[in-house]
Amino acid sequence: MxxxxxxxxxxxxxxxxxxxxxxxxxxxxxxxxxxxxGQELAVGQALLPLGFGFPAVNSFAxxxxxxxxxxxxxxxxxxxxxxxxxxxxxxxxxxSGGWVSLSLQGPLAVEALARYVPMDMRLAAFxxxxxxxxxxxxxxxxxxxxxxxxxxxxxxxxxxxxxxxEIEVALKTLAARxx
Amino acid sequence: xxxxxxLCGSRDRREFYYYGSEDYLKRPSDQGSxxxxxxxxxxxxxxxxVTRDVWYHEAGCGAWMVVxxxxxxxxxLGSELVAKKKGA
Ligand SMILES: [Zn+2]
Numbered sequence: 220m221x222x223x224x225x226x227x228x229x230x231x232x233x234x235x236x237x238x239x240x241x242x243x244x245x246x247x248x249x250x251x252x253x254x255x256x257g258q259e260l261a262v263g264q265a266l267l268p269l270g271f272g273f274p275a276v277n278s279f280a281x282x283x284x285x286x287x288x289x290x291x292x293x294x295x296x297x298x299x300x301x302x303x304x305x306x307x308x309x310x311x312x313x314x315s316g317g318w319v320s321l322s323l324q325g326p327l328a329v330e331a332l333a334r335y336v337p338m339d340m341r342l343a344a345f346x347x348x349x350x351x352x353x354x355x356x357x358x359x360x361x362x363x364x365x366x367x368x369x370x371x372x373x374x375x376x377x378x379x380x381x382x383x384x385e386i387e388v389a390l391k392t393l394a395a396r397x398x
Numbered sequence: 399x400x401x402x403x404x405l406c407g408s409r410d411r412r413e414f415y416y417y418g419s420e421d422y423l424k425r426p427s428d429q430g431s432x433x434x435x436x437x438x439x440x441x442x443x444x445x446x447x448v449t450r451d452v453w454y455h456e457a458g459c460g461a462w463m464v465v466x467x468x469x470x471x472x473x474x475l476g477s478e479l480v481a482k483k484k485g486a
Contacts, residue, residue: 276405276406277405277406277407291458291459291460291461292405292459292460292461292479292481294460337409337410337412337413338409338410339408344407351406351458352406352455352457352458352459352460353406353409353413353457353458354412354413354457357457359457
């Protein structure tokens, strides 16, 4: 059988504007885990060998390159790790090709996102370690705060270039205004 | 206008889809009369004051919720997950 080569949505694109970096992340495998009713604790137990359990609402956790993010009501995304056998405990679907992951890091990150995200982005309301389902412009997104000035974004792969364009415009506008 | 999602917290109204009266969750029994069904589908109270509606956190966590608000003062009083309601 021919070996198929997985390509990311933006071929590892990277942009630096006034010290703020927007870059595509190759997220590897993405698995949606939706525990069956009452099975959330058992799913958390099964995930423990990875170094984390099932994430609390509005949070994410990382361990040795693997990441788990809350992705909605009774749903989480396991990223960059093999999913343990959750047969009978949860509905697991492969969504690796359905999303694009971006990293946005630097002094303009918060202000750039504030142009599109209708959410309180202040540290007190959205601290490091928090995850949220909230739109970027009109695009569905999983947003994670990895640092005070650093974010990880997941958007539908079909909208990767639109999302990139919007963030690029915001970064360049903010940089131009400051100059 | 901001709506408290029981999961996500206080969010902008633009993230939500409005469905309609909480009555939609109160399906009459299959054994009931045609009037019960007519009432559930078509007849709505129009209260000046506290009202309860079904909303969907469309651009957020994807949860359905019942939001209690006051149509006179515009105060939003709270919300609860439909999935947590008994029998829903
Ligand atoms: Zn929500």
